[in-house]
Structure formats: C-alpha cells, structure tokens
Amino acid sequence: MSLKQILSDWPDAPIVMCKGCGKKIIFGRLQDGKQVPLDPSPPVYMLMRFRDDKEQWVYRADKAGTVFVSHFATCPKANDF
Numbered sequence: 001m002s003l004k005q006i007l008s009d010w011p012d013a014p015i016v017m018c019k020g021c022g023k024k025i026i027f028g029r030l031q032d033g034k035q036v037p038l039d040p041s042p043p044v045y046m047l048m049r050f051r052d053d054k055e056q057w058v059y060r061a062d063k064a065g066t067v068f069v070s071h072f073a074t075c076p077k078a079n080d081f
C-alpha cells in the first residue's frame with residue numbers, strides 16, 4: 001500500500017517524518033501497546049510453496065495487502081534510536 005493510498009483510505013493515519021532520515025512513516029500499535037514505526041514504501045510479498053503438476057516445488061510470491069515493513073529495518077539511522 002502506497003502512502004497516497006493510505007492517506008486516501010485512512011486520512012487520519014498517524015503519518016510522521018522519521019527524526020533520523022526524514023522519510024515519511026506510519027505508526028502502528030502492537031498488541032502490547034507499544035508503537036512500531038512502519039515503512040509504507042517497500043513492497044512486501046508473501047511467499048508460498050506448492051507443487052506443480054509435475055510434482056516440482058514452485059515458490060510463488062504474491063504482493064501482500066496491507067502489510068508494512070518495520071522502519072527499523074529500512075532506516076539508515078536506525079542504530080541512532
């Protein structure tokens with residue numbers, strides 16, 4: 001999901017600028033109440049393995065829906081936090 005889509009679908013989404021790199025990120029809340037910075041830009045894929053009709057393993061990648069990467073994984077300044 002792109003930032004534009006997020007703003008269109010969820011206009012009140014908590015989008016802020018990362019204090020380290022300046023990139024726009026969105027905060028999500030984990031079940032334990034902690035917040036996690038999420039990167040809406042990198043595409044995320046689900047990887048599924050199945051056998052084709054020749055009994056060969058096939059690894060299929062499908063773009064995931066509303067799934068984000070932790071900004072801690074993509075921020076060049078992550079070690080500063």
Ligand SMILES: [Zn+2]
Pocket residue numbers: 018019020021022023071074075076077078
């Ligand atoms: Zn950052």
